[in-house]
Amino acid sequence: MTDGDLVQAGYQIPGPQTTNLADILERVLDKGIVIAGDIKIDLLDIELLTIRLRLFVASVDTAKKAGIDWWETDPALSSHAARNALQDENRELRERLEAYESKADELPVGQDAAATH
Amino acid sequence: MKESGADSPDGHAVYVFAVCGAPVQTAVADLPGVAAGTAVRTLPFGELTAVVQTVRAADFADEAWQARLSDTRELERYARAHHHVVTVAAAACPTVPLPLATLYHDEERALSALSGETGRFRAALARTADHSEWGVKVYAAERPPQDAERPVAEVGTAPRGPAEPAGRTRPAPGAGLAYLDRKRGVRARREQQQEEALRMAETVDAEFQRVAAAARRLRPHSPELAGDPRVQVLNATYLVADRRSGELETLTRMLQDSTGAQIELSGPWVPYSFVGEV
Numbered sequence: 001m002t003d004g005d006l007v008q009a010g011y012q013i014p015g016p017q018t019t020n021l022a023d024i025l026e027r028v029l030d031k032g033i034v035i036a037g038d039i040k041i042d043l044l045d046i047e048l049l050t051i052r053l054r055l056f057v058a059s060v061d062t063a064k065k066a067g068i069d070w071w072e073t074d075p076a077l078s079s080h081a082a083r084n085a086l087q088d089e090n091r092e093l094r095e096r097l098e099a100y101e102s103k104a105d106e107l108p109v110g111q112d113a114a115a116t117h
Numbered sequence: 118m119k120e121s122g123a124d125s126p127d128g129h130a131v132y133v134f135a136v137c138g139a140p141v142q143t144a145v146a147d148l149p150g151v152a153a154g155t156a157v158r159t160l161p162f163g164e165l166t167a168v169v170q171t172v173r174a175a176d177f178a179d180e181a182w183q184a185r186l187s188d189t190r191e192l193e194r195y196a197r198a199h200h201h202v203v204t205v206a207a208a209a210c211p212t213v214p215l216p217l218a219t220l221y222h223d224e225e226r227a228l229s230a231l232s233g234e235t236g237r238f239r240a241a242l243a244r245t246a247d248h249s250e251w252g253v254k255v256y257a258a259e260r261p262p263q264d265a266e267r268p269v270a271e272v273g274t275a276p277r278g279p280a281e282p283a284g285r286t287r288p289a290p291g292a293g294l295a296y297l298d299r300k301r302g303v304r305a306r307r308e309q310q311q312e313e314a315l316r317m318a319e320t321v322d323a324e325f326q327r328v329a330a331a332a333r334r335l336r337p338h339s340p341e342l343a344g345d346p347r348v349q350v351l352n353a354t355y356l357v358a359d360r361r362s363g364e365l366e367t368l369t370r371m372l373q374d375s376t377g378a379q380i381e382l383s384g385p386w387v388p389y390s391f392v393g394e395v
Contacts, residue, residue, distance in 0.1 A: 020345075021193050022338040023252060024200050027389035032216040033241055034393060035234050039130060039174070039220040041182045089296065 130174040131227045133219045134202040136238045137166045137210045144209035151198045152176065160224065162232045165239075168206045169227065177220050207387040213241045214389050241392040248330060248356050249385030251365055254337075255321050255351035256379040257314045317378045318351035324372055328364055329355035333390045347379065356391040357384075 029043055132151055141159055145168050150157040152172040160167040175181065185191045196217060203214040221227035231238075326332050337349035357365065362385060369382045 021189075021196070023383060024196050025192070026335055026338075027386065028196050028199050028203075028214075028217045030216070031389035032214040032392060033136075033234075033237060034216060035219060035230060035237075037133075037219045037230070038222045038226050039177060039179075041177065041179055041218045041220065043182070043186070043216065043218060086300075 128174050129171050129223070130177055131160075131221045131224055132170045132172045132177065133215050133221070133227060133231070134168045134170070134199060135206050135215055136213045136231065137168060137206055138164075138212070138242045139210040140166050141168065141206050141209040141212075144205050145202060148202050148205060149198065150202055151195055157202055160228065160231075162228050163235055165231075165235065166210075167227065167231050168202060168212075169224075170202075172220075174220075174222075177218065182218060203387050203389075211242050211246055212387055213238050213245075213392045214387050237394070245356065245388040245391055247359050248388060248391075249359055249362060250354055250388040250390055251329075251357050251362070251382060251384035252335075252354045252386065253321065253325055253351065253369075254349055254353075254381040254383075255318050256347040256381070257310070257350050314350040317376045320376055321351060321372050321378060321380060322353055324368060325353065325355050325365075328361055328368060329357050331356040331391055335390070350378075354386075354390045356388055359385075 134150070134157070137159075140161065145157045145159065148157045150170040152170055155171045157168060157170045160169045185195060199217050203212065206212045207214075221230060322332070322334075332353060332355050335352040335354055337352045338345075340346050340348065365382055365384075369380050372378065373380050
């Protein structure tokens with residue numbers, strides 16, 4: 001089969017107005033009456049497929065440009081984002097601690113360096 | 118029975134789209150189907166009629182499909198092509214759709230397999246006669262972006278980096294407690310919003326079930342998959358008698374007004390979700 005034939009067919013599908021891909025996929029992959037075929041084709045579970053699709057449909061950048069990641073980055077709604085906030089706080093505290101420690105290290109041995117100024 | 122998995126001698130296979138309760142020859146004959154160069158046609162068995170197409174077996178081998186499933190555009194083309202044939206057939210007569218990619222080595226094999234399932238097809242046709250499927254999606258209310266960013270910004274206000282070492286930037290006493298309070302508030306708000314959204318979804322579902330003959334919950338779509346930034350809190354589908362389908366628009370508007378939810382109604386669909394045994 002050539003790719004052009006299906007693309008150029010430009011489907012004007014009668015039926016529901018909102019025939020978005022997700023709506024169609026969850027029906028043609030997951031539903032319908034299942035009978036055994038001769039040729040075994042492993043149609044992935046729709047859940048697996050949507051995970052895989054997500055990787056293709058929206059690279060992180062595309063998603064961010066489109067502003068569709070608000071749900072994931074809003075700490076009020078996402079525990080993931082809340083965790084990020086906590087990690088930020090932890091990192092800051094660690095940095096501060098390191099700064100203190102390096103200062104403390106410098107005190108006994110660093111007098112020469114201090115004396116030059 | 119032929120060996121499973123082997124190609125038929127001429128390298129062709131028979132793809133079955135759907136089974137109809139009556140002949141549908143003219144309706145589907147002009148459709149492109151899932152293969153170029155061969156017509157979509159009907160294959161009568163008993164009182165039922167299958168809608169089929171001869172395809173190249175190599176195009177529908179498992180490896181070809183795994184590649185297709187990994188390519189969104191390919192997958193979309195095949196899914197839409199399949200759906201197109203099913204929808205056109207269903208407009209002409211009562212139709213039981215088959216899932217994407219049900220294939221037989223040849224016509225004879227297809228007829229024999231389909232005939233063996235006559236009972237199931239009849240039962241599905243009886244169950245869905247004069248009914249259509251209607252999808253209902255409920256979306257959580259969108260939140261203003263500044264509200265969304267606020268808690269992160271507060272947490273990140275302390276200066277950092279070795280360029281400006283500690284000392285005077287030491288947190289004021291009670292900063293940790295304030296932080297925990299803030300965290301608790303954020304969590305409480307999140308839980309409250311989730312509970313409200315779920316309650317709203319249950320209300321909508323219950324109301325649609327009163328009009329429907331049967332109902333199914335589908336998995337909510339991720340914003341990425343649907344290409345829609347809103348968050349779905351309900352993705353359900355209902356089998357509704359055609360004589361009652363006029364009530365759905367009104368019900369949707371009424372529920373939108375009473376719950377404040379954004380509700381999307383889609384349909385009529387060929388009853389994909391209601392032909393399988395439960």
